[in-house]
Amino acid sequence: MLSESLRVPYRADDAFGTILVGSVLTLLSGVLLAVWVVLLAVWPLGPALIPVVALPSLVMRGYLISVVEDGIENEPTVSSFVEWGSLVRAGSKSVLVSVLYLLPGVVLCGLAVGGVATVVPPSEVGETAQALAGLLILISGFGLLIYGLVYLYVRPAARVVFAATGSLRAALGVRRVFRLAASGEFLTGWLIASGLLALGPTLLLPLLVVAALVGLLSPPVAAVIVLVTFILAVGLAFVVRVSAAWSTGRGAAVGLDRLYPAASEPDPATDDTGVVLERRAMPELDGGSAEVDPLVQTGRTVDVSRPERSASETTAPEPTPNEASETVDHDAGTVDHGGDTGEQDGETAESADRRELDDEDDSGFVWGVDGNDSQ
Numbered sequence: 061m062l063s064e065s066l067r068v069p070y071r072a073d074d075a076f077g078t079i080l081v082g083s084v085l086t087l088l089s090g091v092l093l094a095v096w097v098v099l100l101a102v103w104p105l106g107p108a109l110i111p112v113v114a115l116p117s118l119v120m121r122g123y124l125i126s127v128v129e130d131g132i133e134n135e136p137t138v139s140s141f142v143e144w145g146s147l148v149r150a151g152s153k154s155v156l157v158s159v160l161y162l163l164p165g166v167v168l169c170g171l172a173v174g175g176v177a178t179v180v181p182p183s184e185v186g187e188t189a190q191a192l193a194g195l196l197i198l199i200s201g202f203g204l205l206i207y208g209l210v211y212l213y214v215r216p217a218a219r220v221v222f223a224a225t226g227s228l229r230a231a232l233g234v235r236r237v238f239r240l241a242a243s244g245e246f247l248t249g250w251l252i253a254s255g256l257l258a259l260g261p262t263l264l265l266p267l268l269v270v271a272a273l274v275g276l277l278s279p280p281v282a283a284v285i286v287l288v289t290f291i292l293a294v295g296l297a298f299v300v301r302v303s304a305a306w307s308t309g310r311g312a313a314v315g316l317d318r319l320y321p322a323a324s325e326p327d328p329a330t331d332d333t334g335v336v337l338e339r340r341a342m343p344e345l346d347g348g349s350a351e352v353d354p355l356v357q358t359g360r361t362v363d364v365s366r367p368e369r370s371a372s373e374t375t376a377p378e379p380t381p382n383e384a385s386e387t388v389d390h391d392a393g394t395v396d397h398g399g400d401t402g403e404q405d406g407e408t409a410e411s412a413d414r415r416e417l418d419d420e421d422d423s424g425f426v427w428g429v430d431g432n433d434s435q
Contacts, residue, residue: 061248061249061252061307061310061311062252062307064136064306064310065252065253065256065303065304065306065307065310066256066303068130068136068137068138068302068303068306069138069299069302069303071136071137071138072137072138072140073137074140077140078138078140078141079295079298079299081141082120082123082141082298082299082302083294083295083297083298085116085119085120085123085298086116086120086294086297086298086301087294088116089116089117089120092112092113092116093113093117096109096110096113115148117151118147118148118151118152118155119141119144119147119148119151120151120301121150121151121154121155122146122147122148122149122150122151122152122154123139123141123147123151124154124219124301124302124305125147125150125151125154125219125222125223126138126139126147126150126223127139127302127305127306127309128219128220128223128305128306128308128309129223129224129309130306130309131249131305131306131307131308131309131310131311131313132220132223132224132309132310132312132313132316133313134310134313138302138306153222153228154219154222156228157215157218157219157222157228157231157232158215160232161211161214161215161218162211164207165204165207165208165211168200168201168203168204168207169200169204171196171199171200172196172197172200172201172204212254213241213250214237214238214241216250216253216308217237217238217240217241217246217250217308217312218231218232218237219231219308220240220246220308220309220312220316221233221236221237221240221316221320223309224312224316224320225320230320236319236320239315239319240312240315240316240319243312243314243315245311245312245313245314245315246308246311246312246315247311248311249307249308249309249310249311249312250308250311252304252307252311253303253304253305253307253308254304256300256303256304256307257300257301257304260296260297260299260300261293261296261297261300263296264289264292264293264296267285267288267289267292268286268289270285271285271286271289
């Protein structure tokens, strides 16, 4: 599973474009968040920018949901950045799941802060109250630590359930989510993901050491090395997150089949191989715009070697006079089997042919006879 997780981000035909877009979104998420925090201190309208600041992060979260789906289905490649509206919606639901699972931790944190506020300021508080406040701080602080560790393990399981079912209710079903998290396969995938997220950034430490040593001799060269290291770190952060998401989905596949059998049923719009039988780009009734199939957007199903047909080639050719007469004769013969109508049509066609021959004879021109011979 580890080797597959490491290779997945690079196997797609549009891997470079996917990594580039993901790296840009990762960079924008951090930069916009930092700028927004600074604006909150100096600009009262800073909260109004929350949708703009959160947009890159929501797209990234939605994309990771699709990567988890690829891991569940054991796809050798990852999805591309297509159908951005769907990515934003999936990312928003993923954030909602995370917030709801964080609520117990927020309560414990509030109890700890309240205990500290009770102990520190008032000097007239009795020893009994201070002892109770200290006990509250101890219990809530220890509970917050334990819940933080549980959250780091259970929240990926809830994300996998949401990716497999598409249902917030299923993702918030704590009982089944805990049963999925208790499976050995999910534990394996989670350990791989945690190892990648923890050890991935350390791969760039040698470059920082080199930059520090070079800085003693040439600060400009050291600055260039630091800049290159930063760019590589952004790309590595995206790749590591993709590999981690795929490994958690792959590890949870067996448990999902057992706990959520409906999620593993094939889509009625697909055949046994998972290929979409019919996908039409029709405008939605609610006024939205229909997007092209994701495989077409990324160029995976477009035959670029086939030349495009011109408009003249695609239009049906007009029938020649001989073909038209053959069609008339054929239709007349077909009707002839039905009754007298065919005979009348045949006589009409013969009369028309005779009139045409008479017109030709009146012109004085005879086929196959030279002008000198006629004289």
